Amino acid sequence: MKRGGQAKPSRGTTSLEKSAYIRGQEKKAAEYDAALGRIDACVRALHALDPPELPPEWMMNVIGSYSPEHFKNTAGWTFSELVRRGRLTGSSRIIDIGSGCGRMALPFSFMIEDGEYYGTDVFREGVEWCSENISARNPAFEFHLQEVEKNYYFQDSAGVGNKMGLSFASDKSIDFIFAISVFTHLIEYDAVQYLREIARTLDKSGLAYLTTFLIDDFFFDYVKRTGKHTGVQLVSDGHYQAYSGQDFFAGFTMDRWLKILHDAGLEVIGFDPGSWADKPGSLHFQDVFLVAVK
Numbered sequence: 001m002k003r004g005g006q007a008k009p010s011r012g013t014t015s016l017e018k019s020a021y022i023r024g025q026e027k028k029a030a031e032y033d034a035a036l037g038r039i040d041a042c043v044r045a046l047h048a049l050d051p052p053e054l055p056p057e058w059m060m061n062v063i064g065s066y067s068p069e070h071f072k073n074t075a076g077w078t079f080s081e082l083v084r085r086g087r088l089t090g091s092s093r094i095i096d097i098g099s100g101c102g103r104m105a106l107p108f109s110f111m112i113e114d115g116e117y118y119g120t121d122v123f124r125e126g127v128e129w130c131s132e133n134i135s136a137r138n139p140a141f142e143f144h145l146q147e148v149e150k151n152y153y154f155q156d157s158a159g160v161g162n163k164m165g166l167s168f169a170s171d172k173s174i175d176f177i178f179a180i181s182v183f184t185h186l187i188e189y190d191a192v193q194y195l196r197e198i199a200r201t202l203d204k205s206g207l208a209y210l211t212t213f214l215i216d217d218f219f220f221d222y223v224k225r226t227g228k229h230t231g232v233q234l235v236s237d238g239h240y241q242a243y244s245g246q247d248f249f250a251g252f253t254m255d256r257w258l259k260i261l262h263d264a265g266l267e268v269i270g271f272d273p274g275s276w277a278d279k280p281g282s283l284h285f286q287d288v289f290l291v292a293v294k
């Protein structure tokens, strides 16, 4: 081809205009590249954070991270997964249930511009740290304490229900709700209230991403093979519990999940198995439900 000239079809081929399908693919690829670039930039900004821009290590321990490196790595990986699964942009309206000390809010704070981000947790110091360090920098971020009577994440007192709510968000106003490693710490009574609130606040086209310990044959086989989690006990129909405090374990069978989701006005549109019980095909540690309003 001459410099600056048109590409000519070679002998025996036909000259074709790009079809609408190919042009559509090109447009989508460009949008996806831009979105990926945004994810990478946010993850780079996250990794550049140093104390005091990061929560203190004792707070990281409270939410299950054993070092700043682990905190940043898990934050970056999960943030990237959430943005892709939710097709999130700077204008997205998001709720982070169990926002802890901002492991997810930190990378999102580099992305959300004219959107809204609400975090909520029973961890008072975590909520305060997020308000003072993230909301102060990005006004799209609000953090709300869940006032609970039985704070069994911090006390050995599971078994009594609390009043859980997302009253800071109005009906159908949210695009994406996620709860990372939170339903694994909730008794059914509390979980059900969050599910009803998710159904109330999620927009018709919105999505919820909820991680869980799904009790299934893979789990029972895992217990038999490894001798781990033998203390996990059935406490009510399809609802299993073990341990206490920060280690409190709550798991549900698929039938139970489908029932409580259905009763709350939600439906499952996707499921990923978790590696926590050596389940085949897993990409994440916990099982994941993708949920939408019925």
Ligand SMILES: C[S@@+](CC[C@H](N)C(=O)[O-])C[C@H]1O[C@@H](n2cnc3c(N)ncnc32)[C@H](O)[C@@H]1O
Binding pocket: 062, 063, 064, 097, 098, 099, 100, 101, 102, 103, 104, 120, 121, 122, 123, 126, 146, 153, 164, 179, 180, 181, 182, 185, 186, 190
């Ligand atoms: C394993 S940590 C995960 C924290 C956060 N989602 C993350 O990935 O960094 C579990 C979190 O759930 C919070 N939590 C426990 N019970 C809760 C409840 N009823 N409502 C909201 N958050 C709760 C804990 O305080 C803690 O921050």
